[in-house]
Amino acid sequence: xxxxxxxxxxxxxxxxxxxxxxxxxxxxxxxxxxxxxxxxxxxxxxxxxxxxxxxxxxxxxxxxxxxxxxxxxxxxxxxxxxxxxxxxxxxxxxxxxxxxxxxxxxxxxxxxxxxxxxxxxxxxxxxxxxxxxxxxxxxxxxxxxxxxxxxxxxxxxxxxxxxxxxxxxxxxxxxxxxxxxxxxxxxxxxxxxxxxxxxxxxxxxxxxxxxxxxxxxxxxxxxxxxxxxxx
Amino acid sequence: xxxxxxxxxxxxxxxxxxxxxxxxxxxxxxxxxxxxxxxxxxxxxxxxxxxxxxxxxxxxxxxxxxxxxxxxxxxxxxxxxxxxxxxxxxxxxxxxxxxxxxxxxxxxxxxxxxxxxxxxxxxxxxxxxxxxxxxxxxxxxxxxxxxxxxxxxxxxxxxxxxxxxxxxxxxxxxxxxxxxxxxxxxxxxxxxxxxxxxxxxxxxxxxxxxxxxxxxxxxxxxxxxxxxxxxxxxxxxxxxxxxxxxxxxxxxxxxxxxxxxxxxxxxxxxxxxxxxxxxxxxxxxxxxxxxxxxxxxxxxxxxxxxxxxxxxxxxxxxxxxxxxxxxxxxxxxxxxxxxxxxxxxxxxxxxxxxxxxxxxxxxxxxxxxxxxxxxxxxxxxxxxxxxxxxxxxxxxxxxxxx
Numbered sequence: 294x295x296x297x298x299x300x301x302x303x304x305x306x307x308x309x310x311x312x313x314x315x316x317x318x319x320x321x322x323x324x325x326x327x328x329x330x331x332x333x334x335x336x337x338x339x340x341x342x343x344x345x346x347x348x349x350x351x352x353x354x355x356x357x358x359x360x361x362x363x364x365x366x367x368x369x370x371x372x373x374x375x376x377x378x379x380x381x382x383x384x385x386x387x388x389x390x391x392x393x394x395x396x397x398x399x400x401x402x403x404x405x406x407x408x409x410x411x412x413x414x415x416x417x418x419x420x421x422x423x424x425x426x427x428x429x430x431x432x433x434x435x436x437x438x439x440x441x442x443x444x445x446x447x448x449x450x451x452x453x454x455x456x457x458x459x460x461x462x463x464x465x466x467x468x469x470x471x472x473x474x475x476x477x478x479x480x481x482x483x484x485x486x487x488x489x490x491x492x493x494x495x496x497x498x499x500x501x502x503x504x505x506x507x508x509x510x511x512x513x514x515x516x517x518x519x520x521x522x523x524x
Numbered sequence: 525x526x527x528x529x530x531x532x533x534x535x536x537x538x539x540x541x542x543x544x545x546x547x548x549x550x551x552x553x554x555x556x557x558x559x560x561x562x563x564x565x566x567x568x569x570x571x572x573x574x575x576x577x578x579x580x581x582x583x584x585x586x587x588x589x590x591x592x593x594x595x596x597x598x599x600x601x602x603x604x605x606x607x608x609x610x611x612x613x614x615x616x617x618x619x620x621x622x623x624x625x626x627x628x629x630x631x632x633x634x635x636x637x638x639x640x641x642x643x644x645x646x647x648x649x650x651x652x653x654x655x656x657x658x659x660x661x662x663x664x665x666x667x668x669x670x671x672x673x674x675x676x677x678x679x680x681x682x683x684x685x686x687x688x689x690x691x692x693x694x695x696x697x698x699x700x701x702x703x704x705x706x707x708x709x710x711x712x713x714x715x716x717x718x719x720x721x722x723x724x725x726x727x728x729x730x731x732x733x734x735x736x737x738x739x740x741x742x743x744x745x746x747x748x749x750x751x752x753x754x755x756x757x758x759x760x761x762x763x764x765x766x767x768x769x770x771x772x773x774x775x776x777x778x779x780x781x782x783x784x785x786x787x788x789x790x791x792x793x794x795x796x797x798x799x800x801x802x803x804x805x806x807x808x809x810x811x812x813x814x815x816x817x818x819x820x821x822x823x824x825x826x827x828x829x830x831x832x833x834x835x836x837x838x839x840x841x842x843x844x845x846x847x848x849x850x851x852x853x854x855x856x857x858x859x860x861x862x863x864x865x866x867x868x869x870x871x872x873x874x875x876x877x878x879x880x881x882x883x884x885x886x887x888x889x890x891x892x893x894x895x896x897x898x899x900x901x902x903x904x905x906x907x908x909x910x911x912x913x914x915x916x917x918x919x920x921x922x923x924x925x926x
Contacts, residue, residue, distance in 0.1 A: 352923075372842065372843055376845075387923065391923065
C-alpha cells in the first residue's frame with residue numbers, strides 16, 4: 294500500500310440483485326495502480342470487468358471495501374463530490390462513443406468544460422487546442438453523423454482528455470471500429486499514456502490486451518492473474 | 525454549470541427536435557392566444573357597453589314606466605294592476621324639482637319618411653329641444669328643434685345623417701319639406717354622423733317635437749323621461765325626489781322605475797367583468813392541457829436521451845445540473861409557446877378590431893400577464909417530474925441504453 298498509488302482498491306465487494314438471485318460482480322478485489330500505468334483488463338463477458346471500470350470511474354459504489362483515489366478515500370463522498378472528481382480527474386471512453394448527436398464535434402469536446410462552469414473564452418481556447426492535437430480542426434463544425442467512426446472516437450478521446458484527467462478509462466474503445474482505425478485509436482491512447490496519463494483499457498481482444506504493460510485477467514468477479522511485462 | 529450555458533444547452537436540445545418542439549409551442553400558443561383573444565372580446569364588450577351608456581349623457585337619471593322590482597303582495601295591486609303611463613305633465617313636473625337641470629321626454633316609434641320621391645322606414649323620436657344637450661349629441665347642419673313648452677311644437681324635423689344621405693344625397697336638406705306619416709315637416713337640422721346611444725345609431729333617426737310625435741301616434745304617453753341632474757353629487761337626490769313626485773302624481777302608486785346611469789354602468793361593468801373572467805378561466809383550461817403536453821414531451825425527451833443523460837453524469841454533471849437542464853428546457857418551451865401565443869392573440873385582437881372597428885377588442889393587461897404566467901407555471905409544474913426522473917437516472921444503466 295504505497296503512498297504513491299493513484300488507485301488503491303482494498304477488498305472491494307459488489308453484488309447486484311437480479312430478480313431473486315444475487316450476482317457477485319466483484320469479490321474481494323485488491324488492486325494498486327501507480328500513476329502512468331498502462332493496464333488492460335481482460336476476461337469473458339460477465340467477469341466483472343465493466344463493473345470494475347465503473348467503480349474506478351466513480352459511476353458505481355462498492356458494497357464493501359475501500360477505494361482511495363490519489364490518496365483520498367472516495368467511498369465516503371456524496372453524489373456532488375463524486376461528480377466533481379469525475380469531472381476533473383477521470384476521463385471515459387466508450388465503445389459506442391456516446392457523442393451528443395445534435396452537437397458539433399467542437400461542442401461535444403467543450404461539454405465537460407461547460408459542465409464544470411469554465412468561462413467561455415477559456416473553454417474556446419482549450420477546445421481549439423484539443424481539436425488541433427487530435428487533427429480535428431477541419432471537422433470542428435461537423436456533427437457526429439457526418440464523421441467517420443475513427444473521427445468520432447477521436448472526438449470522444451478529445452472530450453475525455455480536455456480536462457487533463459489523472460486516469461483514462463476506456464471500455465472496448467475499438468469495439469465499433471475496423472482494424473486499421475482501431476489501431477489508430479489505440480496508438481493515440483498509448484501516446485497519451487506515454488505523456489503520463491494512466492490508461493485502463495477493458496477489452497475482449499487479446500491482441501489489444503497484449504500491448505499493455507500490465508494485464509489483469511478477471512473471471513467470475515475476481516482477479517485471477519495480474520502480470521506486468523518487463524519493458 | 526453557468527446559467528447561460530444551461531439555457532443554451534436546453535435550447536439546443538429543444539431545437540434538436542424541431543417538429544416536436546414546434547407542435548408543443550403551437551399547443552401552448554393556442555392556449556395563450558385563446559386567453560388573450562377571449563378576454564379581449566369580453567373586455568371589449570364591457571368597454572363597448574360602458575361606452576354606449578356613457579354616450580347617453582352625463583349625470584343622467586332615466587324614468588321608465590312600470591316597475592321592475594318584485595314586491596310582496598299589496599292589496600293596492602288588485603285595484604290598480606296596470607301601471608299608469610308617463611305623461612308630458614309628469615315631465616313638466618319633474619323639471620320643476622330642485623337639482624334638475626334639464627329634462628327630455630322621449631317617445632319612440634317606427635315611421636316612414638317620404639321626400640324627394642323616395643320612401644323610407646325610419647325610427648321616429650319625439651322629444652324636446654333639450655334632448656341634444658341631455659344626450660350630448662352634435663349637429664352637422666342647421667339647428668336642433670326650437671324651444672317649446674312641450675305642448676305645441678313647431679312642424680320641424682331633425683334628420684339622422686344616414687337618412688339625409690339617402691333621401692337628399694349631397695343636396696342641402698335645410699328648409700326642405702318632408703312627409704312623415706301624415707304630417708308635412710320642415711327640415712331644420714342634420715345630426716352628425718356616427719352618433720351612438722341605447723344600442724342604436726342616431727344615423728337612422730327622425731327627431732320631431734314631442735307634441736307632433738304624440739299627435740302622429742295618437743297617444744299621450746311617453747317611452748322615457750331623461751332627467752339631467754345639476755351635478756354628479758345630486759344624482760341620488762334627484763332620483764329620490766323624482767320617484768317621490770311621480771308616486772304622488774300617480775295617486776300613491778309607485779309604478780315607475782327610476783334608474784341612474786351610474787347604477788346601470790356599474791352593473792354592466794360588473795356583469796361583463798365577471799363574464800370576461802369566466803371566459804379567461806375557460807381559455808386557461810387549454811393552457812393546463814398544454815401543460816400536460818409539456819410533461820409528455822419532456823418525458824419522451826428524457827426517455828430518448830437516456831444515454832445522453834448517462835454521458836453527462838459520466839462527464840461530471842451533478843444530479844442538480846441535469847435537473848436544471850431539463851427544467852430549463854421545459855421552461856423555454858412553455859415560455860416561447862407563451863410568447864408566440866401572445867403575438868397570435870394580439871394579432872387576433874387586432875383582426876377583430878379591423879373587422880369590427882366600433883368594438884374595442886383590446887386584451888386587458890391582467891389577462892395577458894395571467895396567460896403568460898399560467899403558461900410559465902404549467903411549464904414549471906409539469907416540467908418538474910420529467911426533470912427529476914432525468915436527474916435520478918443511474919448513469920451506468922443510462923449509458924448502456926441504445
